Amino acid sequence: xxNSASPVRNVRFAPELLNRSQLTIANTAGNYYFTQNNKKKLxxxxxxxxxxxxxxxxxNAAAQQEVLNNLGFVKALVRPAxxxxxxxxxxxxxxxxxxxQVEQALLELQxxxxxxxxxxxxxxxxxxxxxxxxxxxxxxxKEQRKEFEQLLHSVNxxxxxxxxxxxxxxxxxxxxxxxxxxxxxxxxxxxxxxxxEPTFLTSAL
Numbered sequence: 001x002x003n004s005a006s007p008v009r010n011v012r013f014a015p016e017l018l019n020r021s022q023l024t025i026a027n028t029a030g031n032y033y034f035t036q037n038n039k040k041k042l043x044x045x046x047x048x049x050x051x052x053x054x055x056x057x058x059x060n061a062a063a064q065q066e067v068l069n070n071l072g073f074v075k076a077l078v079r080p081a082x083x084x085x086x087x088x089x090x091x092x093x094x095x096x097x098x099x100x101q102v103e104q105a106l107l108e109l110q111x112x113x114x115x116x117x118x119x120x121x122x123x124x125x126x127x128x129x130x131x132x133x134x135x136x137x138x139x140x141x142k143e144q145r146k147e148f149e150q151l152l153h154s155v156n157x158x159x160x161x162x163x164x165x166x167x168x169x170x171x172x173x174x175x176x177x178x179x180x181x182x183x184x185x186x187x188x189x190x191x192x193x194x195x196x197e198p199t200f201l202t203s204a205l
Contacts, residue, residue, distance in 0.1 A: 032044065032045070032046070032122065032181065033185070034181055034184055034185060034197060034198055035184070035185060035188045035195075035196070035197070036197060043122040043124070043129070043181075044122060044123070044124075045099040045122075046099045046102050046103060046120035046121065046122060047102075047120065047121035047122055047123045047128060048093065048097045048098060048099060048101075048102050049092065049093055049121075050078065050090050050091060050092055050093060050121050050128070050130075051090075051091050051093065051102065051105065051106055051109070051118060051119065051120055051121060051130075052081055052088050052089065052090060052091070052117075052118065052119045052120070052121065052130045052131065052132065052201065053088070053089050053091055053109055053115050053117060053118045053119075054086050054087065054088050054089070054115070054116045054117040054133055054173070055067070055087075055089070055114055055115060055116065056113075056114050056115075056116055057086065059114055063114070064077065064089075064114070065077065067112060067114045067115065068091070071108070071109070071112075072094070073093055073094050073097065073105045073108070074091050074092070074093060074094070075091075075092040075093060075094050075095075076091070076092045077089055077090075077091055077092075078090040078091065078092045081130055081201045081203070082130075082132060082201040084132070084133075084134055084160075084169075084199075085134070085160050085161075085171060086116075086133070088117075088130075088132055088133060088201060090121075090130065090203075091109075093105065102120060103120070106118045106119065106120060110174040115174070116173045116174055117133045117172070117173045117174050117179070118174065118179075119131035119132070119133070119179040119180065119181070123205065126204060126205045127202055127203070127204060127205060128202065128203050128204075128205055129200040129201070129202055130200060130201040130202070130203075131179050131180050131181045131198055131200065131201075132180055132198070132199040132200065132201050133171055133172055133173060133179075133180055134160060134169055134170065134171050134172075134180060134198075134199040135169075135170050135172070135180045135183060135184045135187075135196060135197060135198045135199055136163075136167065136168070136169055136170075136195075136196070136197050136199060137167070137168050137169075137170050137184075137187055137193060137195070137196045138166055138167045138168075138193070138194045138195045138196075139166040139167075139168075139192055139193060139194060140166075140191075140192060140193065140194045141166065142165040142166050144192040147192050148168075148192050148193075151187070151190060151192065152170060155176055155177040155178070155183060155186070156172075156173075156175050156176040156177060157170050157171065157172045157176045157183060158170065158171050159171075166194070169199075170183070179198075180198040180199060181198045183196075183198075184196040184197055184198045
C-alpha cells in the first residue's frame with residue numbers, strides 16, 4: 001500500500017487526501033441497515049467521531065496505547081464501550097473525517113495485528129449505536145444446528161454461547177466475512193435462519 005495515501009500519514013492535516021480507491025466496503029452514506037421483525041431498519045451513514053475495536057487479549061493498557069499512538073487518525077482511546085466475551089473499546093477519531101474516510105480508517109485498524117476487530121458507530125437521534133463483535137441468531141428449528149455450524153465455518157464466525165436449542169450468540173472478528181452487522185444481514189437471507197440481529201453497544205451522545 002502507498003503510505004502517502006494512508007490515513008496514518010494524512011488525517012491530521014488533510015483528510016481529503018485519503019485514497020478512496022482503497023476502500024473495499026461498497027456501502028455509501030445512508031445505505032446501512034439491519035433486519036428486525038422482517039423489516040429493514042435504516043442506520044444511515046457511519047458516525048465520524050468514534051469507532052469500536054477489540055485488542056488481542058495479551059495486550060495490557062500500555063501496549064494498547066502504543067498501537068494507537070502510531071495511528072494518526074486516532075485521537076484517544078475513550079473507554080471500554082462494552083464487555084461480553086471480550087472487552088470492546090471506543091476510539092475517538094481526529095476531527096475532519098467524512099463517513100467514507102472513517103470506513104478506510106476501519107480497514108487500516110484491521111490491518112494491525114494487535115487489533116482483532118473494528119466496526120463503526122451510527123447516530124440514531126441522540127444515541128450512538130456501535131456494532132459489537134457479536135450477533136444473536138435464531139434457527140428455524142433445532143435440527144438445522146449442523147448446517148448452521150457449517151455456514152458459520154464458511155464465514156469464519158463462531159458460536160460464543162447457546163441460549164436455547166435454537167438460539168445462539170455468534171462472535172466475529174476481523175477475519176470473518178464482514179462485521180456483526182454485515183454478517184447478520186447475510187444470515188437473515190439463509191433458509192436455516194429465522195432471525196439474525198447484530199448486538200449494538202449504545203450510549204448517549
